[in-house]
Every structure is written in structure tokens, then in C-alpha cells.
Amino acid sequence: MIRITQLVHGKGTVSEALKHRKKPPHQVPSRLLAFAETRRPVVFWNVTNKCNLACAHCYINAEPGLDGGDELSLEEAKAFIADLAEMKIALLLFTGGEPLVRKDFWELADYATEKGLKTVLSTNGTLITKEVAAKIKACGIEYVGVSLDGAKAETHDAIRNQPGCFKKAVQALKNCAAVGLKSGIRVTITRDNYREIADLIDLSLDLKVPRFCVYWLVPSGRGKEIYERQLAPHETSRIFDLMYQRARDMDPGKMEFLTVDAPQDGIYLLNKLREDDREGYENAVKLLQFTGDSCSAGDRVANVDPVGNVYPCQFAQLEEFKVGNVRERKFSELWNDPENPILTAFREKTKFLKGKCASCVYKELCGGGCRIRAYAEYGDIWAEDPLCPFVVDAE
Numbered sequence: 061m062i063r064i065t066q067l068v069h070g071k072g073t074v075s076e077a078l079k080h081r082k083k084p085p086h087q088v089p090s091r092l093l094a095f096a097e098t099r100r101p102v103v104f105w106n107v108t109n110k111c112n113l114a115c116a117h118c119y120i121n122a123e124p125g126l127d128g129g130d131e132l133s134l135e136e137a138k139a140f141i142a143d144l145a146e147m148k149i150a151l152l153l154f155t156g157g158e159p160l161v162r163k164d165f166w167e168l169a170d171y172a173t174e175k176g177l178k179t180v181l182s183t184n185g186t187l188i189t190k191e192v193a194a195k196i197k198a199c200g201i202e203y204v205g206v207s208l209d210g211a212k213a214e215t216h217d218a219i220r221n222q223p224g225c226f227k228k229a230v231q232a233l234k235n236c237a238a239v240g241l242k243s244g245i246r247v248t249i250t251r252d253n254y255r256e257i258a259d260l261i262d263l264s265l266d267l268k269v270p271r272f273c274v275y276w277l278v279p280s281g282r283g284k285e286i287y288e289r290q291l292a293p294h295e296t297s298r299i300f301d302l303m304y305q306r307a308r309d310m311d312p313g314k315m316e317f318l319t320v321d322a323p324q325d326g327i328y329l330l331n332k333l334r335e336d337d338r339e340g341y342e343n344a345v346k347l348l349q350f351t352g353d354s355c356s357a358g359d360r361v362a363n364v365d366p367v368g369n370v371y372p373c374q375f376a377q378l379e380e381f382k383v384g385n386v387r388e389r390k391f392s393e394l395w396n397d398p399e400n401p402i403l404t405a406f407r408e409k410t411k412f413l414k415g416k417c418a419s420c421v422y423k424e425l426c427g428g429g430c431r432i433r434a435y436a437e438y439g440d441i442w443a444e445d446p447l448c449p450f451v452v453d454a455e
Contacts, residue, residue: 173200185232244271358406415444
């Protein structure tokens, strides 16, 4: 995750991070979670593969009609949550499928809060009435990320494969604001919606949404089926330029801009700051070095699927990248196993990079981009990230 606003405006300086690093996780501001001295992961938990939509790019192939399969039972899920709490992970992100369709979701959310975990929710927003928004806040969830894949109803509804879901997602954002629940917009950019990003930012401002997060398409799940809709590197750079300009010109307290699934965006941002001769360039370099905002898969980020399989990230849900299963061994034990070959490889990824990523002078800051995108393109997890726009000199 590249925190554009934070890096451009110097929010979350190194000195501020050091000030908070000795505090227990529950006392550290959410935006400084990445500065934790102990690298406890952010855990993306697909609580179910059931969903009321069938989105074109869904990385878990969720859709209506699925029965949930062999998803973790309430008892198993609570044991998993208790282990995460004892481990003092940085953050638990409830996702799916659509988390709100799981019948015992509220019990799980309450239990996580009771155990002292920071929790957030990733949702399509269609089920968030004002009453549901209030319930989300009451059970201790601190933030709701709502997917909105277009500035127009016809664009969003086509991508989400259901008429009327744009209107419901927009209303969900309004409902969250009405009850004082922090929310943000998440957009996966493809050729089907990239021309609407400027308008979508304007819509977000109109809705007073404080966070705008861009996901670059990753070929996972149904995302593989539409990967020809991915933008070319020079096109993603133009989108990033727009977000950089908006972040630079906007009061940082008004909206936060971020990108996900392209660590090379951090290097692109540094180059933009250097070109602009901004005083914050050196601080931005230090922030990237300190936070390690490269590919966090297998290190600062973990994924657990509905049946308890553990993967380095939510886009790496393939048998060859399976770390283990929480039904067979506690997550804390799996994640801290120094002999696990998958985690070891992901944590030392810069040693194995190939192509231009191997010789790039920025590889320690970037980490080589997205490994899953490289794997899908070349059949080699250590190949270069095809989305990277840089042509750089070797060391």
C-alpha cells in the first residue's frame, strides 16, 4: 500500500512513528500501524465465499448461490480470533465474499472487539442501511471500505453484475457518515472504468468520504478472466499522476489517497517529489525505508480464506502458495515458523528477483512489485512485475 497523501504532506513522520512504537498495538493510531516495531501482520480474513453480487474481478470467485462450503464454524472462528488477539496482530480485516451475509458475522465482530483487536470491514455496501451502519459502529469496527467501481451507475452496476448496486453503495457511504463511522472508497481500475477516476474522486469529495483507495487489477480468481482489461504501465502512470496532483493540491485532512498492489508506485512518487523539488522528498524516502511499503505479502500482510487456509496475501490463494491451515495449526505458529519455505521465500524476495526487478536500484524500497502479477504473466513468481513502468539502470 502506497500512502500518497501521507508521503506528499509528511503525515506520519519517522519521529512520530518512533514516538508510538513502544505503545501496545491498541494505543497506536491506525495510520501508524505500519511502523510497529514487531511485524505483526494485517490479516485479511475471507469470512465467507458467499456474496449477493458476482463482480467481474472478484479474486475469490464469490457469487450468489454459494452455500459457504466448509467455512470455519463459529467455534473455530472464535479460536482463530483469540489466537490473533494473543499474537497482537496489527489489524483484522473482515472481507469475503460479502462478510455481512455470514449469519454469525455480528458475533464474530463483537468477539474480536472483546478480545481487543482493531477491526475493519471490506464490503460491497449494498446491505448497509443506516441501522446496519450503526450496528457496525456499535460492535467496534473502526472503518468500512466500500467498493465503488465507477462514477456512473451503469459502469459500476455492469462490473458488479447487478442493477441498482451503485445507488446502494453510495447510500451506504452516506449512512456510514450519518452515524459517524469512518469509511472510504475502494476502486479496482480496469479499461472499463479508468476514464471515470477524476469524476469518482469528485463524487467522493461530494460525499465527504475521507479515503480514496485505488487497486490495480491482479489476475486472481475471476480477475484472471478479465486480465486483458488491465491498463498498460504508461496508463497506470497517468492515473497515478492524477492522484498525486489531487493529493498535492488538497488539504491532507480532507481526503487521503492510496494505491494498492503496485509497490513501484512508491518509487514513482519519490521521483515526482524530486522533480517538484519538494522539501518533503527526503522525509518521504525515510518513510518508505522505515515502513517497508514494498510488497508486504508473507510479512506484514496475511490472508486466511473461508476454510482456514493461510496464504501470503489475498491474491495468492493458490495451492503452491499455501502456508498451512488454522484448523491444523494455530495461525501464530504458522506465521512464526522460521522453517516454512513459502514465508521464507516471500520475506526474502529481493534475493530471488529476475528480469529488470533483479537489477533495479530501487528493489529494496519496492520489493519487486507484485509477485502474483509476475507469476500470472510469466509462470515464474520471481519474474519482473509487468505493470512496472520503469526502465532503470542496473546497479
